[in-house]
Amino acid sequence: MPQATGVKFQLHPTFLATSETVGDLRLCHVRIQADARWPWAVLIPRIAGAREFEDLSAADRAILMEEVVLAGAAVRAAGQALGQQVEKLNVGQLGNLTPQLHIHMVGRRIDDAAWPGPVWGVGVAEAYDPKTLSVAMAALREALRV
C-alpha cells in the first residue's frame, strides 16, 4: 500500500515538461497544463506510489473528490479570465504514459480544437504567452486560495 511505504512523495518529472506549479491543496499538488488551447488544471495527490484511486485511503479519496470539484470551479474561473466560456468540464484519470496518479480538469467549449472528442493526444500543445499565463494562473490561484 503506497501510504505504508514511508517513501516520500516526489513529483514525476514528466509533469515539469508539460505544466507549471499553481500550488498545493490539502491533498493535491495543482498544476496548470502548458497548453493555451484549454483552461486546464492537473491534480496530483501527494501520496507516494499511487497510480489508481484504489491506492489512496478512503479518507483521501473523499478529500480528492472535493478538490476535484474545487478545481473544476477554478478552471471555469480561469476560462472566464481568459474570455473563454467553459461549457463543460472534462475530468480524466488516465495515466497510461505517466505512472503517477493525476487527474486532468479541462474546461471545454463547443468551438474548441477537439470538441466533442477528448483533448488528450489531440494536436500539439500551444504555448501560453507569459501575460496570458499569468492571467490564467492568477484566476486559478484565487479560486483555489493557494
Next chain:
Amino acid sequence: MPQATGVKFQLHPTFLATSETVGDLRLCHVRIQADARWPWAVLIPRIAGAREFEDLSAADRAILMEEVVLAGAAVRAAGQALGQQVEKLNVGQLGNLTPQLHIHMVGRRIDDAAWPGPVWGVGVAEAYDPKTLSVAMAALREALRV
C-alpha cells in the same frame, strides 16, 4: 440544484444504444459499454439533472468515489474473465455528447486498440458475441454484487 427539483431520474436514451444494464448500486446505475475491445463499465448517478460532479451533494460525491473504486475492481475482474490483463484503469467524466452525468471506467492493456491514447472516439465499437458478453456481465455483477 438537481436534488431539489423533485424531477424523477430518467436514463438518457443515448445510453440504450451504446450499453447494456448491469445493475444498480446505492447511487449509480451501472452499464457495460457494448464494445468488446475493452472491459468497460459506465456509472450513472441516479440524480435528475446532474451533468457535473458539482451537481451532486458532497455526500453523494463521496458515495460516487467509492462506487468508482468498486467499479474499477469489477472492470479488472471482467478483463480477467475475458482473458485480458488490465494494466491501467482509465476513468473519464466527459459528457460532451450525452448531457447526463456519467463516468466511464475502462480497462486498458498495452496491446489494446488505442494505447496509450484515450479510447473515446477511437475507431468503431466491436459488438460482443452473446457468450462473451454474458461472461463479462457475470464478472461485473459478481464483483459489484448486483
